[in-house]
Amino acid sequence: MDCRNQRAKVRTEKIKKNGGSHTSAEWKLLLARSPTCAVCGRLWSEVPKRPDPRYKHTWTKGHKIPIHHGGSDDISNIQVECYECNFKKNAGKLSITKTALHNKISTSTTENIMATSQERFSKKFSFVLHNETEVFPVQMKRRDTGSIAFRISPGGTGGNTLEASEEVDEETMVRKVLNEGYAVRCKSLDGNTNGLYKHGHRSVREVRRNVT
Template sequence: MRPDPRYKNTWTKGHKLPIYHGGSDGLSNIQAECYECNFQKNAGALGGRPIETCDPVLKLNGAISVAISQERISRKFCFVLNNETKIFPVQIKNRDTGVIAFRISLGGSGGNTRAASEEVDESTMTRKVLEKGYAVRCKSLDGKTNGLYKKGHRSVREVRLNII
């Protein structure tokens, strides 16, 4: 809900890649966003909806379908879960080093920790996940589903390659 009804049609300064996720206040990272799209994002979500893509039809019961920053999503493949949700490998920022990379691990007990994982580029991630059975951090495009997933995992129905 808007704290003040005067802001119904107000455009706000939004970040394509939020400061929280390593973005800057540089002009190339700024976009105009509607009040609702900008301020209903949660702190962990990536990106807002620029003016030209803001569509009230996407707003369900006051919630916003949050678009994830396309720079952080791999389109080399996606996992389709048993409930039909498509999840994509996503880069994560290491808070200690500032490195933004895909985080992979062998999974299993303790596999969901930074100590048990590797930070790798997209081609290494793709090879290790699809050929060697590694797990990767993934997220759905609406930001509602996320976690560590791997090929053959009990909730993964299939793998789709080269998603555009």
């Protein structure tokens, strides 16, 4: 059995162990309600076509809490992600898993070593919306350069487009958003809510600082 088949077998066993399931109808409904990637926020038309022409869609099925971290396969743990974010999220684990299989290292050890470099949220502050949802500033990835940064804008025409915004580091983002009234792209930790928010925005109830 090659490494690819072994990984598929391990994943199937993990899904069964973690529990949860969803129907094709539930997935199709979620897909219909998801015009953008839950991770990077790009429209599907903004995501480059997949290198393999056999795959016609730029979206993929992703798990908010990854299967290898104990996440279930229930529809509540499913989100629609572009293939680039999905593949990058799993790239570290797959490479480690491949090495582990060749060296006969246990799956549990492999999972514990997995890198956590995909964390893009800032915990310096958060916005609490009127519906009690808490959203955090999140870094955006540029399609043309691959750079990752917080995208802020003074608001008004253009919103959070590249032309009307700045790409900055975390320290600059915090200063400009909290002290200068800039807006920043935010997302809830479960990935269900994302958008451009700032202090005083009509949907923002309060700002929580120094979130830990």
